[in-house]
Ligand SMILES: Nc1ncnc2c1ncn2[C@@H]1O[C@H](COP(=O)(O)OP(=O)(O)OP(=O)(O)O)[C@@H](O)[C@H]1O
């Protein structure tokens with residue numbers, strides 16, 4: 001496999017003693033979207049900062065397209081675009097100037113056509129003359145994305161790109177990110193929006209307390225860990241689970257008005273039929289049945305729960 | 310050498326200067342004019358000529374130095390402190406440019422600005438007193454070297470500073486006193502012997518002396534000693550900056 005980013009045994013202890021990364025190794029495949037998920041303080045930003053040259057690792061190595069990020073930093077960084085988590089912009093500059101600045105900084109000649117294309121892609125062209133302090137938070141975030149794309153990187157780190165971006169624009173941004181992948185770019189993104197990872201990611205890595213707890217194909221992860229919830233609304237409250245349903249993963253909701261059956265995907269085929277049969281035999285009066293897939297959030301919480309001592 | 314990168318930083322910094330033209334250019338001109346009114350006319354008329362140079366004219370090089378040193382230090386310090394403060398420093402730090410190129414961009418812009426202000430003050434002085442320049446090439450060279458070396462120094466201060474107070478403290482508690490004690494407004498031969506010795510440890514003393522020589526051919530130390538002192542100060546700052554970037558001191562965590 002062609003690993004465009006290769007992280008080997010990365011450790012990071014900050015000056016204040018916080019161990020933000022513990023022996024992290026991770027390979028990112030060329031052309032994929034990898035979603036890095038994890039709770040606040042897990043070490044996602046630290047990992048990205050090291051890969052981009054903002055923070056020094058305490059030990060370990062990072063290779064980008066085969067270039068060591070310390071020894072061949074110029075070659076490595078030319079390929080990389082970073083959208084930082086924190087919005088940092090010079091307030092009195094305008095949108096066009098700041099995007100041109102970013103391209104120049106990467107050592108590239110001015111390219112008005114590309115700047116225009118990038119700003120249009122992010123729905124910012126109308127705001128091009130606007131001073132940055134006059135933009136809304138979501139627009140500022142998109143300016144950061146434009147700045148990261150304008151040197152045409154093939155590897156893009158997006159640290160919570162959709163924080164503060166409204167639902168409609170988030171969908172547009174998802175299209176932008178998918179478009180980048182379709183053009184062959186590799187994307188590493190962090191997000192707290194599970195639907196974002198579900199929508200975009202090819203693979204998902206879960207990081208918790210500075211260590212990678214799992215890395216898996218998204219589809220595989222959902223198939224393995226995912227499942228269906230069957231929600232059975234009853235006409236009369238029921239206080240306990242009927243005896244013949246107790247062998248299934250079932251519980252009664254707090255208001256006692258419904259019964260919930262959680263079916264892991266791996267058992268789905270044989271179990272659902274059996275469950276429905278048994279349900280029929282209980283003589284419960286059923287008002288309605290709804291089914292729901294487990295979300296990635298639930299999967300992700302259960303993985304972290306499972307690993308708690 | 311990555312010229313587009315350097316140009317990007319340079320243009321960015323210069324446009325920041327133009328946004329604040331009033332405070333960055335007009336203010337020094339006004340304060341210099343005040344010095345001439347007070348020292349040149351009011352007090353200066355009662356002071357005898359030093360080394361056959363009229364007192365009003367004698368202080369011109371010192372005044373230019375005072376402004377240029379304060380401007381170089383504070384511009385360069387602010388130029389790097391501000392991106393650190395608001396977080397935009399992530400961009401140069403993740404761009405494919407060397408530390409040296411970053412420094413050329415920031416220090417180049419600070420130098421340009423203080424050099425221009427130095428020239429403006431030279432012209433302003435000319436309106437108040439007679440200014441003769443015996444060695445124009447040396448004069449420009451000294452001015453330029455001073456701008457470069459103190460912009461480098463300011464860069465270090467900007468990286469080191471934790472807050473805006475520290476930034477301004479360096480100019481008010483360090484640069485200004487050193488300029489005043491460095492013979493800007495007098496010849497150190499007028500001082501008691503012990504203070505003459507102490508002055509030799511003041512780097513600014515060499516600058517002022519050499520710079521004044523290029524105007525009036527009077528100096529407290531030989532001109533080449535002055536020049537070597539400025540050069541040494543620049544190299545010292547340059548190596549400190551190298552160390553800062555190598556260790557990531559206060560710019561990388
Ligand atoms: N400069 C720093 N100095 C000291 N500790 C730090 C520094 N930066 C981060 N940390 C600590 O390192 C740990 C990981 O932080 P990091 O920002 O990488 O988390 P994250 O996964 O990005 O969290 P979030 O989802 O909140 O953005 C945290 O405990 C944080 O407090």
Ligand SMILES: [Mg+2]
Nearest residue numbers: 044045046085
């Ligand atoms: Mg983070």
